[in-house]
Amino acid sequence: MSTSLEDELREYAVTLDKAIEQRAVEHIWATVSPTPRPLRVSHRWLRRGLAMSLALGGLAAIAVIIGTHEAGGDPRTVVNAPGTDPTTAQSSETGLASDPTGPASSAAVISGPLDRNSTGGDVSRLQTRLVELHFVPGSIDGVFGPETEQAVWAYKKLVVGVSAPNLAHAVSPSLVTPELWQQMQQPVDIRPRRTLGAGTTHVEIYLPDQVMAVFTNDQPTLIAHISSGTGSPWCETVNFDIDANGNRLDPPLTKAVCGVATTPGGVFTITKRAYGDVNSSLGPMNNPVFFNYGIAVHGASTVPLQPVTHGTVRINNAVASLFPSLVADGDPVYVWGVDGRQPEQYTKQEMVPTFNYPDPSATQDTRTTQP
């Protein structure tokens, strides 16, 4: 006795679902690990470049912008070595007159090295100087806590030039020696890697360095240590405790989902924001500012030296209380990807985050999640 057509269609649907899941996973991996592409200028960037050049007034500006983005490589964030005259320092682009931070307001030496959990006047001086340099050590309270620590990390990575992996493996990554303190007293000129001109604000996120910087009129206004996506696949159980209409689900709906924790590189814009603690399906975010679909820059309670997120960009809550006020919706966000390419080298497909999909094996996993 043959099965009914309806039964066969049901069986077919089950098989089709498996095939869909397999194909979907392959599709995700194809977008996450693209084949290397030749260096080229993307059309979107060229349009923006032309628009900027018209605003700046002249073909000369086009030549400068194109010239710096050729195969010679990305202009490093230019930072003056201590002791050099900032006005004669090497400059990568034309632009506004540089406005380096001046010498420290209190240039006293510190009596000994400072590290996490140090307290006292020297720590307050350190915090004050970090604020002057546009890093965000939290409140100036003389206590070397996690915010101060992360500000020191950001300074070491961006100004001193310590690589993120080396800092992560250092025995005392947060240590501030008297020599480092002396270096911090010198004027520092942190230049953006992309200059947009007067009246602009933009964000630069350097994933290989795990550092973010905000520039207004091409001057730094905030520099922060970040932790971004691990780059690895994951599968976790996620709880939904309300339905689409806001009604409580009792018991909560539990779904096993998988994803790939990448933070893509590319050129984006700030799309929207939310205030306070926001519960996304992957955990709490503080003051999230979104720039790439569900990927936001947001505050979190821990921002370690390694990339640990599901794809979002974590900053500490002190930075998160400040960051949203420095940027407006529509401001550009340039992300240097983990593979070292420039933001304009990512295709549209590569820029889109990997969206979650139902766990094919539906294993129960009770790990706590955080974005």
Add this chain to the structure above:
Amino acid sequence: MSTFTAGQGRFSSVEELIERSSGALRRALVVRFGIDVGVEAHAEVVAYMWEHGDRLLAMANPAGYLFRVGQSAARRLRRWNRSFRLDSDLVEPSAGFTPELQPALERLRPRQRVAVVLVHGYGLSYGEVGSILDVPESSIRNDVHRGLVSLRKQLHKEDPE
């Protein structure tokens, strides 16, 4: 375990919109256009949901609109290949259905194929399928009936009545 709560602006509803409708949309696009094109078109639909979430939430039938978004994406993706074909090495015939079923489905008219598989394969209601394809429920009933008749003829199956 983390929890998902609303009330923080519309973005949480966009997540819920994606969670609720994305599965049915993907199945519909796959049955309509084949696995490869369907999965890629669906990825574009999800991206579209994120970007235009606010506008979609205000619509009466966002699922229907999104299916059309997927349709446009699919047409762009498969410029030269106009025939639906489920990738045969991905769909392994199991004991549950005859190997002739897949080619028979491929020979159906597209809307009949989508209606038959979504209603009888996945258990969606006529109304739900009507929303996705943005046609009245009565059209879906028609498509299902004609699709089943055609399939039975191809598979030499007797009508159970």
